[in-house]
Amino acid sequence: MRTPTRPRSSGAALRRRGLALVFLLPALALLGALVLYPIGWSVVRSLFDASGSGFVGLGNYRAAFADDATLTALRNSAIWVAVAPALVTGLGLVFAVLTEKVRWGTAFKLLVFMPMAISFLAAGITFRLVYEQDPQRGVLNAAAVAVHDTFDPDPSYPGARPRPGGPATAPDGSVRTAATGPGTAVTVPLVGIKPATLPAAARPAAAPAASAADGGVHGTVYLDVTPGGGTPGAIDPGERGLPGITVRLLDDGRAVATTTTAADGSFRFPGRTSGTVDLPAANFAAPYRGIAWLGPGLVTPAVIGAYVWIWAGFAMVVIAGGLANLPRETLEAARMDGAGEWQIFRRITVPQLAPVLGVVLVTMVINVMKIFDLVFVIAPGPVQQDAGVLALRLWLVSFGGGNDQGLGSALGVLLLLLVVPAMVLNIRRFRRSTR
Amino acid sequence: MTELLTRPASDSAAAARPPRPGLAARLAARTRSGAVQAVLLIAAALWLMPTVGLLVTSLRPKEDSAASGWWTALARPATLTLDNYTALLGGGEVLGAFWNTVLISVPATALTVALAALAGYAFAWLDFPGRDWLFLVVVCLLVVPVQIGLIPVARLLGAVGLFGTVPGVVLFHVAYGLPFAVFLLRNQFLEIPQELLEAARIDGCGEWTIFRRLALPLAVPALASLAIFQFLWVWNDMLVALVFAGSGSQPLTVLLQSQMRQFGSNLDVLAPGAFLSLLVPVAVFFSCQRYFVQGAMAGSVK
Numbered sequence: 001m002r003t004p005t006r007p008r009s010s011g012a013a014l015r016r017r018g019l020a021l022v023f024l025l026p027a028l029a030l031l032g033a034l035v036l037y038p039i040g041w042s043v044v045r046s047l048f049d050a051s052g053s054g055f056v057g058l059g060n061y062r063a064a065f066a067d068d069a070t071l072t073a074l075r076n077s078a079i080w081v082a083v084a085p086a087l088v089t090g091l092g093l094v095f096a097v098l099t100e101k102v103r104w105g106t107a108f109k110l111l112v113f114m115p116m117a118i119s120f121l122a123a124g125i126t127f128r129l130v131y132e133q134d135p136q137r138g139v140l141n142a143a144a145v146a147v148h149d150t151f152d153p154d155p156s157y158p159g160a161r162p163r164p165g166g167p168a169t170a171p172d173g174s175v176r177t178a179a180t181g182p183g184t185a186v187t188v189p190l191v192g193i194k195p196a197t198l199p200a201a202a203r204p205a206a207a208p209a210a211s212a213a214d215g216g217v218h219g220t221v222y223l224d225v226t227p228g229g230g231t232p233g234a235i236d237p238g239e240r241g242l243p244g245i246t247v248r249l250l251d252d253g254r255a256v257a258t259t260t261t262a263a264d265g266s267f268r269f270p271g272r273t274s275g276t277v278d279l280p281a282a283n284f285a286a287p288y289r290g291i292a293w294l295g296p297g298l299v300t301p302a303v304i305g306a307y308v309w310i311w312a313g314f315a316m317v318v319i320a321g322g323l324a325n326l327p328r329e330t331l332e333a334a335r336m337d338g339a340g341e342w343q344i345f346r347r348i349t350v351p352q353l354a355p356v357l358g359v360v361l362v363t364m365v366i367n368v369m370k371i372f373d374l375v376f377v378i379a380p381g382p383v384q385q386d387a388g389v390l391a392l393r394l395w396l397v398s399f400g401g402g403n404d405q406g407l408g409s410a411l412g413v414l415l416l417l418l419v420v421p422a423m424v425l426n427i428r429r430f431r432r433s434t435r
Numbered sequence: 436m437t438e439l440l441t442r443p444a445s446d447s448a449a450a451a452r453p454p455r456p457g458l459a460a461r462l463a464a465r466t467r468s469g470a471v472q473a474v475l476l477i478a479a480a481l482w483l484m485p486t487v488g489l490l491v492t493s494l495r496p497k498e499d500s501a502a503s504g505w506w507t508a509l510a511r512p513a514t515l516t517l518d519n520y521t522a523l524l525g526g527g528e529v530l531g532a533f534w535n536t537v538l539i540s541v542p543a544t545a546l547t548v549a550l551a552a553l554a555g556y557a558f559a560w561l562d563f564p565g566r567d568w569l570f571l572v573v574v575c576l577l578v579v580p581v582q583i584g585l586i587p588v589a590r591l592l593g594a595v596g597l598f599g600t601v602p603g604v605v606l607f608h609v610a611y612g613l614p615f616a617v618f619l620l621r622n623q624f625l626e627i628p629q630e631l632l633e634a635a636r637i638d639g640c641g642e643w644t645i646f647r648r649l650a651l652p653l654a655v656p657a658l659a660s661l662a663i664f665q666f667l668w669v670w671n672d673m674l675v676a677l678v679f680a681g682s683g684s685q686p687l688t689v690l691l692q693s694q695m696r697q698f699g700s701n702l703d704v705l706a707p708g709a710f711l712s713l714l715v716p717v718a719v720f721f722s723c724q725r726y727f728v729q730g731a732m733a734g735s736v737k
Contacts, residue, residue: 012636015560019642020561027554027613028569034610035576038587045586095478101471105681110724112482117720117727119671121688122709126489127697129505129706137504139488170567176643309485317728341467371579373673399678405586412583419578432572 039416048402060281060410069385070411072089073393076300080371080389084304084311085364091308094317096323097345099316109320113313116344120310124377127306131293141290148288157242158286161192163232173281176250179274184221185210186277189233195225198240203264205241217275218268221245221261241265245283250276294379296386303378303387307371315356315360322356323349338352366422371413392413493519493706500702503732519707528690529708532566532584536670536686536712543608544666547616550609556646560632570621577615585678591660592679599681606677608669616661623651623657632667659726667716687712 030203049056064070095112099105115123115134132138135145166189167177177186185208205222222241230236241264249257249269269275289414293302326349334344372391379387383403388396390411398408491505494515497506508514523529548702557563558570588607589598597603627650635645651658673688680689694701720727 016561016642016674017563019564020557022565023553023557023561023646024569027550027617030550031576031613033591034584034588034607035579035614036572037593038584039579041587042583095475098471098475101468102475108479110721111479113728114717114720115482115486117667117671117716118486118713119673119688120717121671121673122489122689122713123485125691125695125705125709129483129488129492135501136502139484139504139506142506166731216578247633282500310480321728344666366578372582376673377692380698381696391580391582395585395674395677398586408586410456412580412586415580416583419580422578423575425572426577427571430571 001275004373013322020375042409042412042416045405046413048405049406050238052405059104060406063407064410064414069388070393072385073388077369077390078301079364080304080368083301083305084307084368085361087304087308088311088315088364089319089361091312092317092319092343092360093350093353093357095312095316097349100323109313109316112127112134113317115310116314118310120373121377123306123310124374127302127309127378128294130306131291131302133290135290138290138293140293144290145288157190157193157245157284159192159224160190160242160284163189165192166224166233167277170278172285176282177281179276179278180217181274186217188219188221188279189223189224189278191224193223195223195227195240198223199243200373201243201263202239202240203243205235205265207235208266213237214270215268215273216268217272217277218247218266221224221247222265222280246280247281248278282317294383299379299383299387303375306378307345307368307374310374311364311367315364318358318360319353322353326352362422362425366419369418371380391416448472460483463464469732471633472524489706489710491515493710495519495702497703500706501699503722519703520711523704523707523711529687529704529711532685532687532690533711535601535680535684536688537602539676539680539684540606540666540669543605543612543669544662546605547665548662549614550653551613551620552651552658553646554613554617556624556650558617558621559624559627560645560650561642569584573614573617577618579614581607581611581675585674589678595617599684601684604676604679604686606676606682607667608672611675612665612668613675616665619657619661620654623654656729659699660729663719663723663726667719670712670716 020043027391046060047051047055047057049059055068056401065074095108099108102108118126130138130140135141162175167175170176175188175190177188180186187208205220207251208219220235220241222235222239224230224232224235224239226236226239231238241243241261243261245262245265245267247259248255248265249272251274255278256267257272259267259269292298330348330352331344334348339347370391370394371389374385375389375392376395384392394408394411394415396402398405402408483631488505491508492500495505495508496514496516496518499514558573559568582608588610591600592603592606597606605720631649632645635649640648671688672686676686676689677692680686686707691705691712692705694708698705
C-alpha cells in the first residue's frame with residue numbers, strides 16, 4: 001500500500017532528527033570514549049609524574065627533551081619525515097610514468113603494489129633476511145661482496161705472513177724482500193694459513209731457475225708448510241704456490257712494475273733487472289664481508305629501505321590514477337612540437353600532477369610519523385635505541401619496560417601535535433570541497 | 436635494408452599509409468623502450484626478491500638456513516621441504532594465534548563498516564543541528580595517531596574487564612578505524628543524486644528503507660574498498676594487539692614478534708609463520724585488487 005504523496009511535514013523532519021541520533025550514536029559513542037576522551041586524558045596525564053600522583057607541570061616534556069634516547073628518536077623521526085615520503089613519492093612517480101610505456105605495465109603495478117597487503121611484521125622478517133650481515137646468508141651482502149670482488153678480484157690470503165727469517169713485513173703490512181740484483185731468483189715462503197684453504201687452482205710450487213734468460217727479476221710465492229715436516233725456507237715436494245697474489249717491483253720505494261703470480265706461485269718481471277720485490281698488504285687483508293646494514297650507523301636507512309619497498313606501490317597507483325586523468329592534448333601538442341620525453345616529463349607531467357603528488361606526500365608524512373612496527377621488528381635488540389623513532393620510544397617508555405605513563409603520555413601528546421598541521425590541511429581541503 | 440623496407444607499392448592500401456618515421460628515429464625509440472623495459476625489469480626483480488627469499492627460507496631446514504643463503508637452494512630444489520609448516524601447524528600455538536587473528540579481524544571489519552555506514556548516511560542525508568561541526572570533528576580525528584589511545588584505553592578496558600580479551604582489541608580497532616570509514620562513506624553517500632532520494636521520500640519510504648534499499652546498494656564499491664582496507668589493517672596490526680591482547684588472545688603478529696629475539700635460531704618458525712600471515716592478505720589483495728586500488732585512492736587523506 002502506497003501512502004498518498006504529501007509535502008514534507010515538520011513531523012517527518014523531526015523523526016529524521018531522532019533517527020539521525022540513532023544512526024550516529026554507536027559511532028559517536030565509540031569515538032568519544034576511545035578517541036576523544038583519551039586525547040584529553042593524555043594531555044592531563046602528561047602533566048603528572050610516573051606514578052600519576054604528583055603534579056610536575058611540563059616536567060615530562062622537559063625530561064623528554066633531556067633524555068638521550070628520546071632525542072635520538074626525535075632525530076630519527078625527523079630523518080624519516082625528510083627522506084621516506086620524498087623517496088616513496090619520487091619512486092612512485094617514476095614507476096607510474098614508466099609503466100605507461102610498456103605492455104606489461106599492469107603486471108608490474110600489481111607486483112609492486114602487493115607489499116602493501118603484507119604486515120609490517122612479515123615485511124620486517126623478510127627484510128631481516130635481506131639485511132643479514134653474513135654474506136653467506138644475507139642476499140644484499142652476498143650481492144655487495146660479489147660486486148666488490150668483481151672490481152677487486154684478487155683472492156686474498158688473510159693472515160698469511162712470511163716465515164721468520166724470510167722476507168720482512170713492512171710497517172704498512174706488505175711483505176718485502178731484500179733488494180735483488182740482476183737476474184736473481186726470489187722465493188717468498190709464507191706461513192700462517194692452512195693448506196686446505198688454498199684455491200683449487202694452486203699448483204705445486206716450482207723452484208725458480210737460478211737466472212732468467214733476459215736477466216729479469218723472477219721468483220715464486222709459496223706456502224712453506226708441509227704437514228709433518230719439510231725444510232723451512234725451502235720448496236719441498238708437495239708444497240704449493242699461491243696463485244693470484246699481486247707482486248710489485250719497487251725501485252727506490254716507487255713501484256715500477258706490477259704482476260700477479262701464476263697457478264704455481266711464480267712471477268716474473270721481464271726486462272727489469274733489479275729492485276725490491278713487494279707483496280702489498282691487500283693480499284693478506286681480511287676478505288670483504290659486506291656492509292653492516294643493521295649496525296648502529298645504517299639501521300635507519302635500512303629500515304627506510306624496507307618502508308619504501310612497502311609503500312612505493314601505493315604512491316605509484318595513486319599517481320598513475322592522476323596520470324590517467326590528465327588531459328592528453330597538451331602532451332600531444334608538446335610531442336608534435338618535438339619536445340623530448342624528459343622535457344615533457346619535467347615541464348608538463350610533473351606540474352600537472354602537482355596536486356596528486358602533494359596528496360601522496362602529505363599522506364606519507366602522516367604515515368611516517370606513526371611508524372613503529374617496522375623499526376621494532378627490523379632493528380635488532382642492541383641497536384634498537386639507535387634506530388628508535390618517536391612512536392617506538394612511546395611504546396618502550398609506557399609498556400616495554402619503562403612503565404612511565406607520564407612520560408609516555410607526554411610523548412603521545414607530542415606525536416599528536418606533530419600531526420596537527422596535517423589536521424589543519426584536511427580541514428581546509430574539506431571546507432573547500434563543500435563550498 | 437632500404438630495399439627491403441620500401442617494397443614496390445603494388446597495393447594501394449600500403450601506399451596510403453602515412454610515411455613511417457626514419458630509421459634513426461625508430462632506432463632511438465626502440466632503444467628508449469628497451470631502456471624502460473630494462474629499468475622496470477630490474478625494479479620488478481628487486482620487488483619480488485624479498486618475498487621469494489622469505490618463501491624459500493620457509494621451505495628450508497633450519498640447519499641449511501644457518502649454513503648458506505636461500506638462493507643456493509634454488510639450484511637444489513630437492514632440499515626444500517614442507518617440514519617447517521607441518522611442525523608449525525602441528526603445534527597448537529600457531530593455529531590458535533591464526534584463529535585469534537580471524538576472530539579479531541572479521542568482527543572489527545564488520546562492525547566498522549556497519550557503524551560507519553549508519554553514521555555516514557546520517558552525516559550525508561539527515562538534517563540535524565550541528566551536523567557540519569560534528570563532521571568537522573570526525574575530519575580532525577582522521578590523522579590522530581593510535582599511539583595516543585594506548586595508555587588511556589588500556590585503563591578503560593581494564594576497568595570494564597575487557598583488557599587482554601579479543602573484544603577489547605576489536606573495540607579499539609573499530610574506534611580508530613571509524614573516522615576514515617565515516618569520512619569515506621559520507622562522501623560516497625553524497626554522490627547519490629538528491630532527486631533520487633527525494634523521490635523515494637515522497638513515495639513515502641522510511642529512512643531506514645531508503646538506507647537499506649537505496650543508499651547501501653549504490654555504495655557497494657566503497658563499502659567493499661573500506662572492508663578490504665579495514666580487514667588488512669586489522670589483520671596486519673601488531674601494535675594494538677601487542678598492548679591489548681593477552682596470551683590467550685594474541686594474534687599471529689604478536690606471537691611471531693615474541694620469537695624475534697633469537698632471529699637466527701627461530702627462523703624455522705618465523706619464516707613459515709610470516710609467510711602464513713601474509714598469505715591471507717595477499718589472497719585478498721589479488722582477488723579484490725580493483726576495490727583495493729579504489730580504496731588506496733580514497734585513502735590518501737588518512
